[in-house]
Structure formats: C-alpha cells, structure tokens
Amino acid sequence: MSVDLGPKFEPSFEGIPPHVSSEDLVLWEEFRRRSAKDYVAFYFDVSLGTGEEISGPVSENVAKAWQRLTRFRADVVGDTGKEWHLIELRPNAGPGAVGSIQTYSTLWSIQPPDGRVVVPIIVTDRCSRDIRVVAQLAGVEVRCLSGE
DSSP: OOEEOOSOBOTTOOSOOTTOOHHHHHHHHHHHHHHGGGOSEEEEEEEESOOOOOOSSOOHHHHHHHHHHTSEEEEEEEEOSSOEEEEEEOTTBOHHHHHHHHHHHHHHHHSOSSSSOEEEEEEESOBOHHHHHHHHHTTOEEEETTOO
16 A cells, blocks of 8 residues: 545645645645646645554554554645656755655655656745755756745
C-alpha cells in the first residue's frame, strides 16, 4: 500500500483543501490561480507508504486508524492527464522541503497508481539560489511564486 490518492477534486475547485495549513493555503490559492488550467484533477493530503503498526492490545479499528495516521502525506497531487505532479507546498523552502518531496516521490515509486511519470515539485514563496541548485540536482522542480 504505497499511494492512496483519496477523493478527486476538479481543477475548478475553489474551496479549502483538506488538512491544509493557513500558510500553505496562501501558496495553494496562488498556485491554483496560475496553474489549474494545466490539470485535469487534484488530490489533497495523499497517503504514501505503509505507516506503522501499533503495539499492544488494541481493536482492529484502532490499529487501522493508527496505521493510516502514521503514513506520510503529500500536500497535493496534480493529474495533468499525461503525468503526475507530486506537489509540496512550503513557505520559504529550504532543505526540509527537498527532503520531504524526495521522500514522497520515493514512496510513490514503490507502488504508483499507474505507469505515468511522476514529477516532484516544490511550490514556495521564497527559495534561495542554493536550494534551487540542490533541488535541481535532486530532480525536483521549484516553482517560486514570488518570481525570484
């Protein structure tokens, strides 16, 4: 169990995505305004990996809930119709953003939903030149919304 996309949202969706922080929401709204036309669907809070097993005597429902809660979560997955975009929303992106998106794309690759290419993308408001270089060398696209 590597990828659980969850509910599908149309590109025209203008509501608040599930489990998005207020800081990430600002980035999402600007990204959506600029880029929604490039997608056929979006998925939010996408579960990746297997999660952890709980120790001790617990009910099956509690064990399943714990496993679901301990899975990694990608902020957004965009479906372009031809490829998947794995999107990390991160204000002032730094090394943690690169590490997170690399972790998510690795977990995605274990059991992807189909054979299409996955493109890891960091969407941010600020990003240093050094982090851009690190991201590029790691195969991660950076979209800086401030235009820096």
